[in-house]
Amino acid sequence: MAVRAVGRAAATGRADSAQRAVPAVSDPSRVRNVVLVGPSGSGKTTLVEALLAHSAAIPRQGTVTDGTTVCDHDPAAVRQQRSVGLSVAPLVHDDTKINLIDTPGYGDFVGELRAGLRAADAALFVVPANEGREGAIDSPTLAQWEECAAVGMPRAVVVARCDHARADLEATIAACQDTFGSGVAPLYLPIRDGERLTGLYGLLSETPVGQAPPGAEAARGELIEGIIEQSEDETLMERYLGGEDIEVNTLIDDLETAVARGTFHPVIPVCATSGVGLDALLEVLVGGFPSPLEHPVPRVSGVDGAEHAPLTADPDGPLAAEIVRTSADAYVGRVSLVRVFSGTLRPESTVHVSGHHSGIPEQRTVPEDVSPNGGHDTDERLAHIYAPLGAALREVDECIAGDICALTKLGTAETGDTVSAAEHPLLLSCWDLPEPLLPVAIVARTRVDEDALVKTLAKIVAADPALRLERNQETHQTILWCMGEAHADVVLSRLRAGGAEVDAEPVRVPLRATLGGPARVTGRHVKQSGGHGQYAVCHVEFEPLPRGAGVEFVDKIFGGSVPHQFIPSVEKGIRAQAARGVTEDHDPVVDFRATLVDGKAHSVDSSDAAFQTAGALALREAAEACGVRVLEPYDEVTVRVPDEHLGAVLGDLSGRRGRVQGTDVAGQGRTLVRAEVPSTELLRYAVDLRAMTSGAATFTRRFSRYDLAPAGVTQ
Known part of the structure; x- marks a missing residue:
């Protein structure tokens, strides 16, 4: 555990500066997969580069050498990936491989x-040292903390940019303690000059020894009490309150257990530029965070949905890996970032790539033509396996359960797909x-751009699970459903980089019409111009029906x-x-x-076609006689909003012609608002x-019904 070696860790000593390649691992217990989470500008990427340089995984921050295969040759693309994409960088500390997974901090990229x-x-939650200067953690940062909590992710808090x-x-x-709860406690205090x-x-x-900063004794007491509260040994608190000194090793064991459970979150201050705290952080990653053996493997089934026994992180078990990110490179082709949960991936082997099917539980159901991950099954042969280092690839001999690797040129692979053994999919x-x-x-600018758009869109949708493609059959528009403006800008820039010049146009919402009242009309289609004529007359009574009745x-x-x-034929x-x-x-x-x-x-001139035409004319006559009313679609909207923003959200919904159906308590300090709102709004x-609530509120929507549009809206 990190605290055992905190004396040497806190002394800010540097690791050997000679660059060394990250060796392959054969034991999942010697692997740590750590995701860095935090708001934009918190210093996540800088911290990753500092840790890589500190552990000699790279010779200096931000540099990759020794003949690696680089997948991004465009500096602008590298900068964009750092800000909006997911990247993995491995290093070695204390004979343990640590895969650092850097994620974007902006809310639009919650999919990444x-x-x-x-x-x-496990997760390192990175908070900049100036975050609490105003007295509170901002809403986007809290939303990311809640994302981690929702999946039960063990977390430590890194206060960066000191x-x-x-x-x-x-x-x-x-x-952090006020916002994230009592489970947050500093494991270290800063020593200053x-x-x-x-x-x-x-x-x-x-x-x-001898360098205790002011307040260390009180902070130590609070830390020990917090650890004892998490302990399964109910006698510890009584012994501690009785004045007994609890052994440090006992406290460390309880601390490790509490961190792995996700109920205790140690805080480590770090200064990436000077290196202060890097050794302490690495010790926490190795000694305090769980290995893949301690993390449950996701539920697995057969490709037909049949139940399958739970898997563990066993290198000799059935192969089960997942593509967590897909990217395309002009030089290498499709690159799939893969987490291996069970079994071992080896080069020159045949694997089965499975996409999700809508019939399987826990899978979001969307129409096949708009699904970013529609059902598919195919066998593909692997060529090489790589260890990713940011945008670079280093070839390795295998990738065992618990480790992360990159695969290239999987033709059908999409983000979210499962990679398994061909004989046991x-x-x-x-x-x-x-x-x-x-x-x-x-909309594409030219016909040439239309061809490029089709090809590029397929690659982008396959890579981005947070992007949904819709081809609306009524408005004949190609619509990209994005997470926000920043996400939309990134998607459009990727389209243009792929050779498709496109423009954004206003989204058209499909409307409906209904008859303004009852009418009795005659549909008359009579034509005689030599030869076989056309004759059909029908008298039809029309009347409007309640909403949703159809025809x-x-x-x-x-x-x-x-x-x-x-x-x-008339019908x-x-x-x-x-x-x-x-x-x-x-x-x-x-x-x-x-x-x-x-x-x-x-008897001679009447026909099926003539009576079809007469029926159509009858409806047009009825519309002219009684007029038509425009119907607009309404969506059921559910907004989860902090109480301090509730008034603003309710007022805004009213301004959008929304009809609030009710409110419910949605946890501490949160309210769930249910409303019906016109889709056009x-x-x-x-x-x-997001702007109204500083990113603190979320919402869902689904189609409800069509209803009469007000006269002003119709105009």
């Missing part, structure tokens, strides 16, 4: 964050994918005025015209009843809600 949480066994001009370490730790951070003091080991349950709620309609057709013909074989013509619409906007006509009451036919709601 969840992918990182899926690949990891050299920042506005750094306030003590205030930041206090803010004036305003400069020079080292760390271990509260449990009380080292370095499996399917891992999918993680909870975020629902994109910002629609962006795109009804009633036959009240008596005496054979319309021959029996032509009655379905077919009415329904076809209703689908085409009767207005310039061609909105389908719904919620009416058409009753055929009389008509005329000709929700096109920008994902952006507006």
Whole structure:
């Protein structure tokens, strides 16, 4: 455990500066998969680079040499990946391989964050040292903490950027304790030379000896009490309160257990530029965080949905790995980042790649034509296996259970797919994918761009689980459902980088129309111009129906005025015209009843086509006689909002013509608002809600029904 060696760790000694390659591991207990989580600008990427340089995984921060295969040759692309993408960098400390998984901090890229949480066994929650200066942790940071808590991820808190001009370490730790709960406690205190951070003091080991900073004794007492509260030994508290000194090793064991359970979160101050705290942090990663053996493997089934026995991180077990990220490179091709949960991946082997099927539990159900991960099964042969180092790849001999690797040129692989043995295909349950709620309609500038758009879109959708593609059959628009404006900007830039020049256009919401009242009309289609003529007359009564009733057709013909074989033709013509619409906007006509009451036919000139035309004309005559009313779609919207923003959210929903259905308590300080809102008013709601609540509120939406649109909206 880190606290055993905190004396030497806090002394800020540097590791051997000679660069060394990360060796392959054969024991999952010697692997740590650690995801770095935190807001944008917190210093996650800088911390990763500092740890890599400190452990000699790279010769200096941000540099990768020794003949590796580089997958990103464009510096702008590298910068973009650092800010919006997920990347993995391995290092070795104390004979343990640590895979550092860097995730973006902006809320639009929560899909990448969840992918990182899926690949990891523990998390470093990185908070900048100036975060608590204003007295509270901001809402986006709290939302990320809740993302980690939702999956039960063990966490330690790293207070980074301690050299920042506005750094306030003590205030930041206090803010973390106030926001994240009593389970947050400092494991170290800073040792300063004036305003400069020079080292760390271990509260449990009380080292370095003689360098205890002010307040160390009180902080140590609070730390010990917090650990004892988490202990399964109920006698410890009584012994401690009785004045007995609890052995440090006992406290360490209880601390390790509490961290692995996700109920205790040690705080480590770090200064990446000076190296203070890096050794202490590495010791925590190795000694305090769980290995893959201690982290449960996701539920697994057969590709047909049949139950399968639970798996463990056994290198000799059935192969079950998951693609947590997919990227495309002009030089290497498709690169799949893979977490191996069970078994061992080896080069030159044949594997089975399984996509998710909508019938399997826990999988989000979306139409096949818009699914980012539709069901598919295929066998593919692996060529090489690589250890990823940021944007670079280093070839390795194998990848065992618990480790992370990269595979290239898997033709059908998409993010979220399962990689298993070809002779024993499996399917891992999918993680909870975020629902994109910002629609962006795109159009290619030229026909050449249309061809490039089709090819590039397929690659982007396969790589990004938070992106949903919709081709709307009514408006004939190609719509990208994104997480927010930043996400949309990244997607559009990737499209253009792929050779497709596209423009964004306003999203059109499909509307409906209904008849304004009852009407009795005649559909008359009579033509005679030599040869075989056309003759069909039908008298039809139309009346509007309640919302959601659809189109009804009633036959009240008596005496054979319309021959029996032509009655379905009248119905077919009415329904076809209703689908085409009767207005310039061609909105389908719904919620009416058409009753055929009389008509005329000709023994020679009447036909199926003639009566279809007569039926269509009858509906158009009815629309002209009684007018039409426009119907707009309404969505059921559920907003989870902090109580301090509740008034603003309710007022905004009212301004969007929303009808609040009710509110419920949704946890401490949160309220769940249920409302019905016109779909046309929700096109920008994902952006507006985030701005209104500083990113603290979330919402879901689903189609409810069509209802009459107000006259002003219709105009």
